[in-house]
Amino acid sequence: MNIEQQPLPSSQPLAEAMIHHYSKVGYFYEYDLTRREEWVRRIDWLKQSDGRRLDRIKLTQVLKDFNREHNPHEAVMASIDLLEQEGTAVIVGGQQSGLLTGPLFVIYKALSIIKAAKEAQEKLSHPVVPVFWIAGEDHDWDEVDHTYLLSADQQIKRIRIAKRSEQRTPVSQVKVMQEDWGQIADELDNLLQNTEFKSGLLDAYRTLASQSGTLTECFAKLIGTLFGRFGLIVMDSADPHLRKLEVPVFERMIKQNDELEQAYLSAGKELAAGGFSLQADVHEGGANLFYVHEGERKLLFKQKGVFTDRKGTCSFSADELLAELHAHPERFSNNVLTRPLMQDSVLPVLGTVLGAGEIAYWALTGKAFQAFGIQMPVLVPRESFTMIDGAVQRNMEKYGLEWNDVNNKDSLSDKREAWLKEQDHLHLEERFAEIKSSFEAMYNPLIEQLGTVQAGLIKLGGANRDKIIEQIEYLRNKSMDALAKSNDSGVRHFERIEQSVIPMGRLQERTYNAFYYLNRYGWSWIDELAGIPYDVTGTHRILYL
Template sequence: MCRRYYPQENLINRGGKIVRVEQYTQPFASSFYKRYLEDAGSLSSFFHYEWNQTALNTRFQETDFSNHKRSELVNVLTKYMSKFGISTKSAIHLKELENNGIVVIGGQQAGLLSGPLYSIHKAISVITLAKQQRELLGVPVVPVFWIAGEDHDIDEINHVYIERGRKLQKVVYPEPLRIKKMASETTFDTDLINAYLEEIFQSLPETLYTKELFQKVKSLLENNLTYSDFFAALMNDLFREEGLLLIDAAYKPFRKLESDYFQQMVKNSSHLAKLVFENEMVFEREGFGTPIQTKENAANLFYVENGERFLLERKDDKFVHESKGISFSEEEMLNIAKNYPEKLSNNVVTRPIMQEMVFPVLSFIGGPGEIAYWGTLKTAFELFDMKMPVIMPRLSITIVNSKTQNLLEKFSFTVQDVWEGAVENTKLQYINERRNGKVTELIETIQEELAAKYKELETLLEKEDLKLVPLVNKNLGFHEKQLIFIQNAIEDTFLGKLDASIHRYDRLTMELTPNGGLQERTYTPLQLLNEVGVNLIQNLLEIPYEFNGKHYSVLV
């Protein structure tokens, strides 16, 4: 039997229904993330704050939030969100932000159908922490979601995983062109994307919610035919009642707002690159790797041309992308930043800094990878006379449907047992206990005896000087292949007899550790919305989460 583990458990009354919520130690955590969760104080050389209420209080008290271009920012946000519809709650949040409101912010790439579930969990984290801090600090705290529409790695966002024939399959949207444009400028082919969505929905089991969900997704797609717009439309719809504010980093009016900040980054480019390079070397010496893999000659900015991004480096006092033949002097870069800021784009170093310049940030919600690369940026923030915000680990959630919960109870597993491989081990034990070892032994005996007899024949032929050894070996090979064929056929037939039981083990693994990792890193919310309805998001938002670094398991 597997090792037993009893998690912290809460029973929550949600709309008259008792829901079970369990908390576990964060699974699959890197050494750095584990340290950040359990002992953030020991990482003070990399961050300005720990991630607790004391730090949030200090951040609020010592930070001057009056220097931001609030009116301009709200005008840009309003213009951007108008396309998707501004809810009453969002309008209130926009007004608060224009006055003295501060923000909790997080972001993600514009994945198809919201991308992996952790995009949803990140939005829930932003909303939940903003609500909690609004109450505790007594000031308006507004949730903001930053869409990385400037990202051009389309292969990271152009697919979803669905179950087909009891197996998990990656279904990729068939891009008609392979030019690596930014997500905000990569347009779907109408026929292709509609056929793609139909293919995805046809793979889902028919439920009470399937038709309505399909129509909703199709309607959101109608006027939103880029990755970023489709993502924004869906997120706005899912979180409309929470007033989640959205902005695409590549939105051109937003770039105009950032003009002054781009100029600062150009002027400080050399010093910034040196600081980040040195800090990352310290990070590596501490045993945490090089999450950015920066270079001393990095410009930490992209140049944008026809929707494509080209990463710039500094060479001989120029900002260059050699393979593209791009070269600008500092004066030319400053002119671009001042008059054509839409032609510039942040990289992994300058995006966090730009975020702090544009928004009055109380806290940034980050995932494991984000927190690691933010850990290299402390001195970069100080270069611009800023401190990092409080970097709060996002909520990490596994959603367990009733069928999966029934299987867990049937086999006496916890969710953590599945993460730790106990299900796979138990499945193999189940199979081996039912396998007749005599069959394998007999086939092995036949193989050994056959090889021995053929060796006798080979020796005899050589003695008689009959040069037929190659033919003998070839014939032996035929027999060995036939034995392997028989062995495989026996194994397939044997496993077929156990199929129903084996499938239950595989079902647990596929639901809770798809692709060998957390559910939230593979599945979109589509399957769950199809199973339990769009109220799933609201139900998840009603759980009284604690930001304590634990992983939540929620039975829906």
């Protein structure tokens, strides 16, 4: 495998600045990830603040129970035992529980967590374990119910799992029927090309799915199968046993809700003043907490001292909400702004692995961390890759294409058109253009002269001219189609490059699912990715397989 660094233009200038120009935006954050002394400072703060977080013994018992069921690797149990010891820190990152693990970047995030934990432990000579936080409390089913694969005939195909209720229920509580898991297995079987790894991959999926009642459970088992041997602990934010432990944290969030709201609003104003767009919604009166009412997850707001949802279907005074919390903690969850506070109140977080968009919206939480009496952890960008297999690489070389030629749909389309033009040895485009121009140059003066004979002939002549030009254009288009068909092999090569590298005009890691690559390269593909040298800045890299 050859590896080539290819930084991508960032769509998140705030994240770009935090990684490469920390001094310009450091007042939104807490630690500069590129300086070792900042990591040491974070370790020191974790030692001093250990009593502010959940009891380690109780927390690790919850983690043991969850991982014994879904991720029972001995390396994972060793990580949990280490976490139980005072002083052990974690590198954590999270994601929604997508179908078949979701897009490739979820795989890269898990690997980044593992690598960052290993790197920190070695360089700081301090115990650090990796943790994957599944956002099972999220209710956006449409975001997680599908994934994309490149089929055996090189077509982009979507696989989607059904939801049998329209309620906005947390994903961890949505039941998936065995017949639905079976339908996914059948689609995989039909779409994936036949390889030496296919049978074992499908058998592994069927076994894990048959033991899963929800998307979150299947996701946890798949992540465990792929990364358990690296000691990656998996936890579900919607785990009811974890929720009971979190009651004191939610209680503080309710009691300090006005203070937290002002912190988010103030940070939002500072970001806007600095020319940065807000990457998360910040509302006046926003409680930044969710409550599950009659099976539906509802975002809470404050109106005249009452906590209620937008439609007013449920409402509580602060005291009533606290009573409800103690009676039914499983009904409460965080939004994107309070989740970072919960994460740091639950775990001894040395660093949290984030995508660029997440780094940008975490800037909104800095003042809230201060108001809550804790510190934002080190923010660690996840690693980013594009994989180019041998056939695609050969096609790129054949047509003289570099990464910058294929990294977006428009540039690749321009290169394809330029190549097709080079195949036009008759210079059809130029000749048809010349014919149109010459025809109009001769015909237009004639039309004007005909107007001296009879005024109506000008309109008739114009219509006649347009029909002739239309026919010339028709023949031009047919000729160009014929040219393309005569070079069909090359056109298909360009299509394969596009579908492999920038499917649907997006980065490969944001579209395709890991099962395509597991089917092609086997389980050892994960080991190859794990063996790639760690890059703390998350610079995009091209992997030539």
